[in-house]
Structures are given as C-alpha cells and as structure tokens.
C-alpha cells in the first residue's frame with residue numbers, strides 16, 4: 376500500500392489548512408478506492424477533528440485523518456472465533472470470485488490455525504477445476520493435514536463428507552474450499568447456497584463461518600462482491616488478499632460504512648500479504664490506516 380500512502384501523504388506538505396487541502400485529500404482518498412460515501416464521511420469527520428484540535432498545521436491533519444480512518448475501521452478488527460460451539464469442529468466455508476486467493480488463503484489459514492494448536496481438515500469442494508483439488512492437496516501436504524476430496528464429485532457432497540469426517544475424527548476446524556464464481560452467475564450462486572444447506576444437514580449449527588475472500592486490488596468492485604455474496608449466503612467475515620502488491624485498500628472504509636448500514640459489520644479477520652504459508656496477518660485497523668496514509 377506504500378504507493379497509495381505516498382499519494383495521500385504528499386497532500387499534507389502545504390503550508391495551511393484550507394479548502395484546497397480538503398479537495399486534494401478528497402481526490403487522493405477516491406484514488407485509494409475509498410469510494411464517494413466513505414470519502415465524504417471521512418472528510419466530514421476530519422473537519423470536526425481539525426476544528427476541535429484547533430491545529431493550524433497541515434502535517435497534524437494527517438495524524439487526525441489516520442485516526443478518523445482507524446476509528447472507522449476499528450469495528451472490522453475482530454478475532455476469528457474458533458471452537459465456540461458446544462461440540463464438533465468449527466466449520467468454515469470459503470467463497471469468492473475466481474482468482475481472489477481462496478485456496479492460497481486456506482493454505483495460509485491452515486498454517487495459522489495449526490500453529491495456534493488447532494487440528495484442521497480440508498475439503499476440496501472446488502470440484503469444478505481439476506487443478507483446484509491438486510492445488511489444495513499441495514497446501515494439505517505442506518501443512519501435513521488431511522484433505523477430503525472426490526474426483527468429479529458434487530461440491531455439496533464433498534462438503535457433507537468433510538463435516539461428517541471432521542466430527543468423526545475429532546478435528547477442531549474444517550475448512551471448505553469452494554470454486555470461484557461471479558455473483559452474476561446465478562446458477563453458481565445457487566450452488567453455493569446448496570453447499571451451505573447440505574453442510575447444515577451434516578451439522579445443524581454449521582457452517583459457523585462463511586468467509587469471503589476478496590482481492591485487495593479489486594477496488595470498489597470488492598464492495599459489490601461483498602454485498603452480493605452476503606445477500607446469497609450471509610457472510611460472517613472477510614479476508615483481503617494481495618495487500619503486498621499495488622493494492623490500494625481504501626475499499627475497506629467503504630465496507631465499514633456499508634457494515635454500519637447493514638446493522639452489523641462483516642469483520643476482516645485476516646489480510647494476505649504474500650504467497651507463503653506465513654503470509655497471513657490478523658487485520659489491524661490502526662496499522663492499516665497508518666499504512667494507507669503513510
């Protein structure tokens with residue numbers, strides 16, 4: 376996010392706090408994919424903060440904006456609940472558009488959870504792409520965990536088997552990888568709903584988490600994805616990937632505003648910062664806000 380940082384950061388080098396500064400900030404925030412509504416919200420909040428701080432130093436405004444952004448993002452910072460249910464594994468269903476980073480995230484999440492002491496079982500419910508099963512298999516081997524898969528099987532059946540196996544084998548977590556799909560592919564969205572229904576047959580309290588993986592480079596379209604997948608599945612959390620690249624990340628501010636309107640924010644449990652096992656970090660609102668404005 377350094378690239379975005381430098382463009383917003385450079386706005387604060389003027390000599391006074393004037394309308395031109397706010398206009399430059401507006402443009403920079405929009406460029407960072409914050410979106411119109413969140414940008415407006417942040418600028419209104421910032422004006423209030425500037426007023427009450429009585430500062431006349433543009434450089435101080437940067438700190439105030441970072442704080443406004445961090446406060447907006449704070450509700451998104453939550454720990455992924457594991458083992459909260461009375462018995463059986465915590466079942467996580469992972470969805471997202473093609474190439475968002477689902478399988479890679481599952482590999483990294485498996486590592487993270489294993490290191491926290493949880494036993495993990497993987498389910499290859501992406502039965503659409505032949506290579507997808509193999510790709511998940513590679514992550515299973517790297518993490519030395521078991522994987523449930525079926526050649527040419529039905530994704531809902533694989534998911535059912537995995538939840539049943541996770542229960543029988545006493546696993547703490549079952550991670551279900553689903554095939555990538557666009558929200559506009561209605562039959563594929565129906566398939567996702569079916570997977571969720573069938574998981575519920577194996578364990579009425581499952582899935583305990585429905586996570587959407589979004590590519591941090593998607594910009595404002597990420598918000599559209601979140602809304603569409605939430606409408607179909609009822610999301611409980613997000614993972615934002617590829618923030619090690621040229622991603623701008625401002626869309627999280629828009630997702631935070633949308634969460635308020637929804638009545639409950641959809642937390643960002645993790646961010647992806649690379650392709651290696653350890654490249655998954657818990658989301659930190661303060662750190663994220665500072666990086667965006669650095």
Ligand SMILES: Nc1nc2c(ncn2[C@@H]2O[C@H](COP(=O)(O)OP(=O)(O)OP(=O)(O)O)[C@@H](O)[C@H]2O)c(=O)[nH]1
Pocket residue numbers: 471472473474475476477478479480501507553554555556616617618619620646647648649650654
């Ligand atoms: N730099 C970087 N690359 C990532 C990250 N997460 C995933 N990728 C890369 O993004 C590409 C797509 O990742 P996948 O995990 O295959 O995505 P997917 O959502 O499972 O893809 P489909 O199953 O085809 O929908 C791969 O080349 C990954 O290595 C990340 O946090 N940082």
